[in-house]
Amino acid sequence: MAAAAIHASAIVDPSAVIGEGASIGAFTIIGAGVEIGAGTRIGPHCSVTGPTRIGRDNHVHGHAAIGGEPQDKKFRGESVRLEIGDRNVIREFTTLNRGTGDGGGVTRIGSDNWLLAYTHVAHDCVVGNHCIFSNNATLAGHVVVGDHVILSGFAGVHQFCRIGDHAFIGMGAFVNGDVAPFLMVAQDGYGRPRGINAEGLKRRGFDAERIAAIRRAYRAVYMSGEALDEARAKLAELAEGSDDVRLMLDFIEGGDRPLLR
Known part of the structure; x- marks a missing residue:
């Protein structure tokens, strides 16, 4: 050289x-x-x-x-x-x-x-x-950011927060809590979860079965209306058949900041 x-x-x-x-x-x-x-x-x-x-x-x-x-x-x-x-x-x-x-x-x-x-x-x-x-x-x-994460323009992340693998943070969103893997966050005052990053997962080779399992996990934690402890118990059940859901569960259980919900 x-x-x-x-x-x-x-x-x-x-x-x-x-x-x-x-x-x-x-x-x-x-x-x-x-x-x-x-x-x-x-x-x-x-x-x-x-x-x-x-x-x-x-x-x-x-x-x-x-x-x-x-x-x-x-x-x-x-x-x-x-x-x-x-x-x-x-x-x-x-x-x-x-x-x-x-x-x-x-x-x-x-x-x-x-x-x-x-x-x-x-x-x-x-x-x-x-x-x-x-x-x-x-x-x-x-701040700890995982792999394959996208932060859109003007996004801001509060100190000590974690952003999980494959997450997508929308334009101008301000993140003040942990963002679990695979999630999409959109601006709404402070950023809030708005589904999973399905399009990004498809581009990275995730098949329909894996994406469906991640979507079920998202619904259990973010759409069920249950308290976080109850949602985590449901997530633990779902994780038995999915490494991706296990990744979400391990992320949620390993944080010091509040989970962004």
């Missing part, structure tokens, strides 16, 4: 590690403690602050701010970091912050994600793989 290509106007700290075939654009600043994997492209006018590790074959577009200090008044300069996987697309003016000393110390973003313009991932968040964050989508601190 070819050597890294660094524009003459870029500023790269001597301690930074730049992988083979990586490129650094004009007027970009790469700070101390930064590792950039092979084949990753960093566009013009970006800043990457360490400790930050970026994997292979990512594409960071212009004016992104990667690895900045957490926006937390309690932060006192502790050694905290940001870790980014492989093959992510990070568009213009995206901001990704490092963790905090009392929040785990690390923000993690997986692989094969698309983070579109002006998205923000705050301190101590964990983002899975194959997610799409549309323009201006925002995560507050300590």
Whole structure:
């Protein structure tokens, strides 16, 4: 693989590690403690602050701010970091912050994600793989996002909330509770569940039987009118024949925030 290509106007700290075939654009600043994997492209006018590790074959577009200090008044300069996987697309003016000393110390973003313009991932968040964050989508601190999650434009997620695998958050929805796997959430003041993400599941190869089981689980929890304990008991029965329903049940039972219902 070819050597890294660094524009003459870029500023790269001597301690930074730049992988083979990586490129650094004009007027970009790469700070101390930064590792950039092979084949990753960093566009013009970006800043990457360490400790930050970026994997292979990512594409960071212009004016992104990667690895900045957490926006937390309690932060006192502790050694905290940001870790980014492989093959992510990070568009213009995206901001990704490092963790905090009392929040785990690390923000993690997986692989094969698309983070579109002006998205923000705050301190101590964990983002899975194959997610799409549309323009201006925002995560507050300590949010956990599963795999194959879509956040539409201007969606916002409250701190400490969890978003389960395959969930779809609609445009402008504000999420202030946990969103179980497979759900769709739409704007209604704060976001509220509005069915399952059936179209997205079909695109990912879920057959009619699996989708029907997920739909039955949704009805048990979100449409039955029963108290959550009663709905969980019904969900446990449904989970005996479905790994997908088991995933929903495990998610609901593992949260500290209220479930968004």
